[in-house]
Amino acid sequence: MSDFPHLEKSKPKAADHQYDDDEVTTLVNGTSDPSHLVYIPGTSNLSPDNRTLVEGQEGSSKSNGLTVRQKKHINTSVQQLHYNENKISLDRCINSTIELLYALSEENKARPVFYPTEIDDDNSLLLNSARAHLALVRQNTSKFDKAKIKPDEDEEPLPEFKVLRLNLKSGHSDFDVVSNLDKGSIAALLEKKIQQQVKYLLNLKDRVDDTSSKVFVTGDLNSGKSTFCNALLRRKILPEDQQPCTSVFCEVIDASKENNSLEEVHAIPIGGPDYNIRDESTYKIYPLKDLEDLVYECDRYSLLKVYVLDHRSFQESLLHNGIIDIKLIDAPGLNMDSYQTTQVFSRQEEIDLIVFVVSAENHFTLSAKEFIAAAASEKRYVFIVVNRFDNIRDKEKCKNRILDQIKNLSPDTYKNAREFVHFVSASDIPIGQPSDDGPGGGDDDDGPAEHDLGHPDFDILEASLRKFILEKRSISKLLPAKSFLVNILRDLQTLSNLNEKIYQQEKLEKLKELNNRVNPRYNEIVSKSVKIQNSINTLIENTCTDIYNATTQQITEVVENLGEKPVVVYGGLQYLFEYAKETHSALFDVVLESVTKCENNTKDITVTKVDEIIKFGQNTLGEEFLNDKTFQSSLMFTRKKDTLLKRLDYQLDIMDFVDPSLESCLTFLGIPEKVVAGIQHQITYFNPLTILTAVPTNAIALRDQIPSQITLHTLYSSGKLLTTGALIHKVYQFSRYVTPGMLKKVALPVVLGLSGISIYYLITDVPHAVVRKQARRIKSQVKKANYAHLNAMRIANECRTVLNYPCRQVMNNFQTNIDKRIGEKQKLETSIKDAELSYGYFHDLLKKVEYQQGLLKEIDLESVHEVD
Ligand SMILES: Nc1nc2c(ncn2[C@@H]2O[C@H](COP(=O)(O)OP(=O)(O)OP(=O)(O)O)[C@@H](O)[C@H]2O)c(=O)[nH]1
Numbered sequence: 097m098s099d100f101p102h103l104e105k106s107k108p109k110a111a112d113h114q115y116d117d118d119e120v121t122t123l124v125n126g127t128s129d130p131s132h133l134v135y136i137p138g139t140s141n142l143s144p145d146n147r148t149l150v151e152g153q154e155g156s157s158k159s160n161g162l163t164v165r166q167k168k169h170i171n172t173s174v175q176q177l178h179y180n181e182n183k184i185s186l187d188r189c190i191n192s193t194i195e196l197l198y199a200l201s202e203e204n205k206a207r208p209v210f211y212p213t214e215i216d217d218d219n220s221l222l223l224n225s226a227r228a229h230l231a232l233v234r235q236n237t238s239k240f241d242k243a244k245i246k247p248d249e250d251e252e253p254l255p256e257f258k259v260l261r262l263n264l265k266s267g268h269s270d271f272d273v274v275s276n277l278d279k280g281s282i283a284a285l286l287e288k289k290i291q292q293q294v295k296y297l298l299n300l301k302d303r304v305d306d307t308s309s310k311v312f313v314t315g316d317l318n319s320g321k322s323t324f325c326n327a328l329l330r331r332k333i334l335p336e337d338q339q340p341c342t343s344v345f346c347e348v349i350d351a352s353k354e355n356n357s358l359e360e361v362h363a364i365p366i367g368g369p370d371y372n373i374r375d376e377s378t379y380k381i382y383p384l385k386d387l388e389d390l391v392y393e394c395d396r397y398s399l400l401k402v403y404v405l406d407h408r409s410f411q412e413s414l415l416h417n418g419i420i421d422i423k424l425i426d427a428p429g430l431n432m433d434s435y436q437t438t439q440v441f442s443r444q445e446e447i448d449l450i451v452f453v454v455s456a457e458n459h460f461t462l463s464a465k466e467f468i469a470a471a472a473s474e475k476r477y478v479f480i481v482v483n484r485f486d487n488i489r490d491k492e493k494c495k496n497r498i499l500d501q502i503k504n505l506s507p508d509t510y511k512n513a514r515e516f517v518h519f520v521s522a523s524d525i526p527i528g529q530p531s532d533d534g535p536g537g538g539d540d541d542d543g544p545a546e547h548d549l550g551h552p553d554f555d556i557l558e559a560s561l562r563k564f565i566l567e568k569r570s571i572s573k574l575l576p577a578k579s580f581l582v583n584i585l586r587d588l589q590t591l592s593n594l595n596e597k598i599y600q601q602e603k604l605e606k607l608k609e610l611n612n613r614v615n616p617r618y619n620e621i622v623s624k625s626v627k628i629q630n631s632i633n634t635l636i637e638n639t640c641t642d643i644y645n646a647t648t649q650q651i652t653e654v655v656e657n658l659g660e661k662p663v664v665v666y667g668g669l670q671y672l673f674e675y676a677k678e679t680h681s682a683l684f685d686v687v688l689e690s691v692t693k694c695e696n697n698t699k700d701i702t703v704t705k706v707d708e709i710i711k712f713g714q715n716t717l718g719e720e721f722l723n724d725k726t727f728q729s730s731l732m733f734t735r736k737k738d739t740l741l742k743r744l745d746y747q748l749d750i751m752d753f754v755d756p757s758l759e760s761c762l763t764f765l766g767i768p769e770k771v772v773a774g775i776q777h778q779i780t781y782f783n784p785l786t787i788l789t790a791v792p793t794n795a796i797a798l799r800d801q802i803p804s805q806i807t808l809h810t811l812y813s814s815g816k817l818l819t820t821g822a823l824i825h826k827v828y829q830f831s832r833y834v835t836p837g838m839l840k841k842v843a844l845p846v847v848l849g850l851s852g853i854s855i856y857y858l859i860t861d862v863p864h865a866v867v868r869k870q871a872r873r874i875k876s877q878v879k880k881a882n883y884a885h886l887n888a889m890r891i892a893n894e895c896r897t898v899l900n901y902p903c904r905q906v907m908n909n910f911q912t913n914i915d916k917r918i919g920e921k922q923k924l925e926t927s928i929k930d931a932e933l934s935y936g937y938f939h940d941l942l943k944k945v946e947y948q949q950g951l952l953k954e955i956d957l958e959s960v961h962e963v964d
Pocket residue numbers: 316317318319320321322323324335336337338339340341342343427428429430483484485486487520521522523524
């Protein structure tokens with residue numbers, strides 16, 4: 097586009113100044129040398145552009161080898177091309193931006209986007225401000241995160257959000273709601289905002305794509321509105337009459353666009369349903385020729401849709417211009433009846449321009465003045481066409497008078513009179529004839545050009561009209577779209593920049609946290625847990641082993657010593673049976689007591705060990721250790737425990753009462769117990785079996801044993817042996833005095849005496865015999881039943897079972913702690929992954945946004961491209 101000759105940005109101030117200082121002279125001079133005006137976007141002004149369209153020459157003049165008409169065609173084409181290019185670029189940019197917003201929305205759902213909010217250190221809250229990045233961290237992150245970004249004094253302030261601005265303040269007060277909003281809530285607000293912007297962009301797209309535009313032609317009665325419309329169409333479509341004739345609004349539409357190229361009139365009845373071209377019940381169809389009559393039917397029809405074909409080129413045709421579907425509305429002349437309706441009609445949104453036709457002969461009527469003043473106050477664009485100028489003899493005087501009137505009615509229009517006020521003679525424009533069946537009246541592409549050469553005023557008017565509509569659409573439709581895109585892309589750029597930085601930083605911080613804090617803590621607790629588990633297991637096993645050994649030893653000892661003393665008081669022979677039973681039971685009790693004693697010992701030990709185990713947990717986990725259970729040792733060994741003894745059979749027989757033995761015999765004979773015990777030891781020592789087993793099995797063992805055998809004890813025992821030998825020798829000497837006769841005499845009394853003594857001995861020994869016998873039986877049964885081992889096992893097992901509880905408690909605490917660390921670790925790992933993904937996403941988004949910004953920058957809606 098830069099090849100085009102010039103882009104004239106007008107100088108409105110200079111132009112304004114010109115009119116202000118010497119309005120009349122300038123205008124009069126201006127009309128003698130008509131120049132083109134350039135509409136200045138954004139200012140609603142048009143300024144002189146003497147090098148454009150007609151060069152201030154007659155329409156047939158040539159410049160640079162081009163006729164004015166050729167230049168006009170080229171300029172029109174250039175403008176349309178430019179407009180179309182811009183429109184397509186904007187359309188694409190809107191589509192791309194919508195895609196970016198959809199993607200942002202998805203991202204925001206997956207991982208909440210950081211949105212900057214700023215909270216001042218005090219109470220004042222500044223949202224979306226330049227220091228937003230700092231606030232972002234303060235607001236959206238944890239204390240840990242907050243510490244990581246510090247305000248950088250030298251940093252460029254961030255641009256404020258324009259489109260993606262979130263209203264985070266509460267409606268009725270300055271109460272700080274941001275501090276109450278978490279990341280999720282802000283993300284939800286942002287999501288809502290994104291959706292709103294997508295909707296707005298879709299509307300913008302519709303507006304950019306919308307090509308419909310209406311030019312509303314109104315004016316005084318009989319001022320030549322219909323003639324003017326026909327002149328624009330170069331066809332006699334609308335009826336013209338010296339008498340006021342148009343009483344119904346006529347909308348002239350390009351039939352090729354909307355009515356399958358059928359030229360006809362759709363008359364919309366008053367009070368009928370809304371017009372729908374596809375629903376014939378909403379209108380009545382008439383041929384074009386009937387328009388002559390239909391325009392009078394103001395009682396029947398509210399609007400006549402007049403579909404016509406225009407076969408001229410798009411540079412020539414107004415209806416069929418290649419970009420915008422312009423519709424011409426011919427309104428009834430203004431009078432008391434039609435004024436209100438016309439006012440309402442002219443305010444329709446699609447009406448881009450009002451053309452007010454005033455008769456040069458009559459100037460402005462009261463209704464006209466009122467209408468123009470109202471339009472001016474509403475800042476609607478009004479072209480004033482002073483028609484029937486051919487009838488004016490003193491044209492300058494007429495112009496001055498009319499411009500004077502306009503100056504009072506609408507100063508803005510007066511200031512831009514070159515563009516907005518045109519003095520023409522519509523009836524001078526050569527036109528074809530109305531036709532029912534096709535393009536009868538229209539000239540072909542080159543036709544009108546030849547006839548049209550002598551009407552520069554009308555050419556200027558047409559060019560201004562077309563250009564104004566095109567530029568106005570650029571201003572009203574494309575410019576807002578561009579501005580919006582610029583803003584939203586800048587916001588997206590800000591957001592991407594910010595998020596890219598935040599997530600990159602967050603990833604690094606979290607990685608650091610994972611490696612420096614969380615992972616070591618996790619590894620430490622796992623290794624501690626293993627160590628503690630081993631320690632507790634060892635403690636339990638050692639304790640149980642000790643208990644087993646102690647219990648076995650104690651029960652064995654008790655059983656071994658069983659029967660050494662009477663356990664029940666002997667009440668005499670008459671209670672012998674009861675004595676035997678009670679002894680049996682008492683002996684059992686002795687054994688049981690030893691078991692109970694062992695159990696009690698075990699309870700005490702268990703209490704200590706439970707405390708030790710709990711301390712393992714407390715010492716390692718500290719406050720994190722939860723001990724919600726209290727150990728009660730009284731609950732140990734409460735189950736039915738010792739059924740073993742009861743299973744040992746007990747059958748009393750007569751032999752249980754007789755148990756003669758040397759020891760008891762000696763005791764019976766009155767030898768003190770200590771001596772008996774010594775004798776018993778001697779007997780046991782010289783027991784042949786004992787001696788035999790004591791003899792070393794081989795000579796070497798014997799030799800080795802000799803020194804150790806010769807002890808004081810041996811010497812002492814040898815002495816006693818000699819004493820016993822002497823005793824036997826005495827008995828042998830004594831036996832020499834015993835003769836058979838003597839034996840016969842003493843035999844019977846001796847036998848009787850000995851028997852009596854024996855019986856007496858046996859009877860007195862009964863209580864001891866019972867104890868000894870039963871003790872022996874119980875011992876043998878207990879040994880056979882492995883009683884000590886089984887009880888020791890039972891007690892140790894119960895201790896193990898009990899100690900396993902605190903062990904489990906400690907290990908559960910460790911597991912909870914490990915789980916907590918795992919959770920922390922996983923959360924951090926997920927955050928790192930998310931931060932990585934978010935960083936990638938925003939990095940990518942930033943690139944895409946910047947690419948779109950580049951494209952958008954190339955869309956130039958401000959410049960006017962024309963052939964010089
Ligand atoms: N001399 C001359 N006569 C014109 C011109 N324009 C229109 N007329 C005549 O003025 C008369 C009225 O023209 P119309 O176009 O019907 O006027 P109108 O404003 O549409 O009339 P209503 O809509 O009925 O108010 C017709 O006889 C036209 O021939 C012009 O520029 N010069």
